[in-house]
Amino acid sequence: MKKKSYDKEFKRQVVQMIQEEGKAVSQVAQELGLHDNTVYRWMAEMKQDGQHAFPGSGQLRPDDKAIRDMQKQIRDLQEENEILKKGDALLRQRPALIYTFIHDHRFQCRVAKLCAALDVSRSGYYKWTKRKESKREKRRKKLARRIRHIFLDSRRLYGSPKITKVLHKQGTQVSEKTVARIMKELGLKSRTIKKYKATTNSKHQLPVAENVLNRQFRPQAPNQTWVTDITYVATEEGWLYLASVMDLYSRKIVGFQMSERMTKALVIEALDRAYKQQQPSGEVLHHSDRGSQYASSDYQARLKVYKMKGSMSRKGNCYDNACIESFHSVIKKELIYLEKFKTRDQARKRIFEYITCFYNAKRIHSTIGYLTPNEYERMYRKEA
Template sequence: MIYPFIRKHRFQYGVEKLCTVMQVSRSGFYKWLVRTPSPREIERKKRKKRIRDVFFLSKKRYGSPRITAVLKAEGMKISSKTVARLMKEMKLKSCMARKYKATTNSNHSMPVHENTLNRKFKVLAPNKVWVTDITYIRTREGWLYLASVMDLFSRKIVGWSTGARMTQELVLDALDMAYKQQKPDPGLLHHSDRGSQYACSEYQKRLAKYKMVGSMSRKGNCYDNSCIESFHSTLKKELVYVTTFKTREQAQKELYTYIEFDYNRSRIHSTLGNKSPHQFEQLYFENLLA
């Protein structure tokens, strides 16, 4: 630890003064300076470089557990504790989560569905269960609202829509996108909260048109729709809280990149065996064909 410190500050304070203060010999420092690195040091340097690469490739979003998973998938033998220690040495810190408020309003007199999903979040095939919710993004022009539809099997966002107001058109556009892209078979279970946007007649007619079965969370119970809320929380801490959006248009472009590429295709999920939603779906279809 002493010699690297002297090397770093030698031009500022001088080698002689630093060696005197640190109580080491100049000859010892110069021998260390030209010596060949040990295999252990070479390996440590290699690990730190790869950790840094993965950290910045994830846009500073991965903490030590996910970086460890990536390194192990590459064949490196390393523990999460070691990764955390090396990240601390390099002052690499992932984005921090913040709390956010609810958006939809369940104080209405419209009919609601029973909670058919009932927290059965493990699904065995794509396009069997979708969950949906709304969140908000701050821009300098005002709020931008995001409606998202998630396939519970792979945690993939199959449909999404943005708008300046939290209307029924916002959630209908997200549902339409999901249906057109995925073309699910009749009987898909569609779960949402009890918000008026989802309980309104237009949205219920669309579910009937697509032959989907409705399910809604119990009143005031956020855990019933925790998977899609977890996605919105992740989106907030990894994108929204670290970006200043000047316009709604800028936010829409950033959301497109994050959802379609970063989240769906690249970001690994511990619940998916440290695979991205795209990789998880590909593996499913490959096994199905086999």
């Protein structure tokens, strides 16, 4: 019988398989039809001088079927070992989980090899693929569809905490951890971005009001306390400035105005719109920062006309007006930084739609019990 011959690459593959995969020498020798001592000798040569090991080994002949078969065996063993490493945790589970694992990896490895390595039949696997879904699987798929719908309805802005709260409101009791896991499986990730840039200028000689609000951010009814501020929007035409007025009770934006200039006229128009829309009956506490636009005589005169009491943040203290600044941070993360506006008019339309149709009407807020501002205001009116 002709003595078998193995090339350098074959010997290296055998030794590396034993070293990296942790297989026993006797097992590998038996599977490849080799003597244990032969494999031990190869390992010793490789250990002594790995780079120049097996100097006398020749090249395989292309038509040497026996050698090609052995190389195929090595590839099969390596593939099986990889399968076993990935599926080890499933071997002790229910067959359905093993079939799921096979189904998920059917494009990386052959189904026949997966079934053999995980000790299940191919017929059983293919029968499983045609089975009817269990009630649990149907519930999970239904939940996944609802999570995707809520996520898309939020304009891809909600994370797992808010989606969980929406599901609870809809009567579905599910943990935030489960929602987060399903979102990860579906590849759903909030697309918000954080940036910051200061706007208003408080370095002026105009008179300023005391901080009457004093961080009392939870009034008992609508139109008791309004807060206001200015932010900026970048467009290809230049800056667009947004002045907003928020009712602290419902966190609703009751008035806003936009302009290419950050002037006192901008903030006065925002205040006018808020007053006309809300028609407050009693005195409103009006709080702003110390910006020159709000400290101007024209703006203060308008507050007197509307019988509003003025309040301003302390010098250099951003937390005194945190609620409206938080809104401007939100609109930037959820809209402005996610889009590129070619014109100011385009930005105006998108901001108007965001505030009126989404922020006030659809976006839930943790501060008001995960309701929308409009819902929270309606609840008060109904109870009153």
